[in-house]
Amino acid sequence: MRYKFLPAILVVFLLANFTVFARDPLILRVATAEDQGSPTVEGLYRFKELVERRTNGRVKVQLYTAGTRGQEEELLEGLRRGMVDAVLVTSAKYKALVPEMELLSLLLLFATEEHWQEALSGRPGQRLGDFAFQRRREVVMGYMTTGSQNIFTRRDLIGFGGLRGMKISAGSSALALEAWRVLGLEPVVVADSELNVALQSGWVEAVGSDFFDYNRLKLYEGAKCVIRTCHMIKAYPFILSGMAWERIPANFRTAVVSCGKEACLWQARRAFTRNKEINEELSRKYWVRPLNPTPEEKAAWEKQILPLQNRVAAELGLEDILQEIRALAPVPETPKEKGKEKAERE
DSSP: OGGGGHHHHHHHHHHHHHHHHHHSOEEEEEEESSOTTOHHHHHHHHHHHHHHHHTTTSEEEEEEOTTTTOOHHHHHHHHHHTSOSEEEOOHHHHTTTSGGGGGGGOTTOOSSHHHHHHHHSSHHHHHHHHHHHHHHOOEEEEEEOOOEEEEEESSOOSSGGGGTTOEEEEOSOHHHHHHHHHTTOEEEEOOGGGHHHHHHHTSOSEEEEOHHHHHHTTGGGTOOEEEEEEEEEOOEEEEEOHHHHHHSOHHHHHHHHHHHHHHHHHHHHHHHHHHHHHHHHHHHHHOOEEEOOOHHHHHHHHHHHHHHHHHHHHHHTOHHHHHHHHHTSOOOOOHHHHHHHHHHHO
């Protein structure tokens, strides 16, 4: 007789569990050291919106910004220990745990913003992410950015030749310091908080920056000439921990990762567009003056940095990925082609 009630009891048990699950959605804790208002944080809000909509609220995203869960080193440790489920950090910090990410710190690795997008949303970006999974069981869902960096100088220049020997602010990365020296500049380590004073006092004569930071730090007060070098496009891997992957219900895992990838693509496009808008705005308000390098000047810089890029890729065992990235670069315009186009227009 007692076995007669088992099916009914089982149904009640399953319904109760379903009700609890529906009432208590899975919470994904996503953290970054970037401040509110940063273009990368916009990308995280986009991720939150996509995940919650596409899982019908069954997966919720709790965002922690501005270092409330720690700076980048602490966030990566928190990811390993399960204190957070996903983080957005710079590739320069992630390389301490996944050395292959150092490839993304090379100057002049990407010729244009479109080149960066095609490479990192394609096979090269996927292959770099595979190293994170192999080493740490972490899933790189995509890459965000703050846009392309240019060189801003205290005085007007008429060409790249004016940069030779110039003191330029740099981070403490040994690779960046070496790269600037290879290009003929003298790098000086300066904290962000000291950049304006350093420029105005002449401690440094130039700074490499995207337009977000140029505007945020008010660097236009000390440097009004912009040389469009596009020498660096900083990458922020968006990383989901292996533990979080296991916690996500199997039927939502692919959706969550797809949302991460889509949020990264959306964020990168928005960051590149916003950079251009800030550039135009500052040119009108503060008379920021642009200088576009000639194809010959750009080619000369790329030739100078080539041996360093090759050496770093060889040390990391990534020569094939470097070649894949280079193969995706647009064909550089030559002076002859420019003249031909002009003649055809006339």
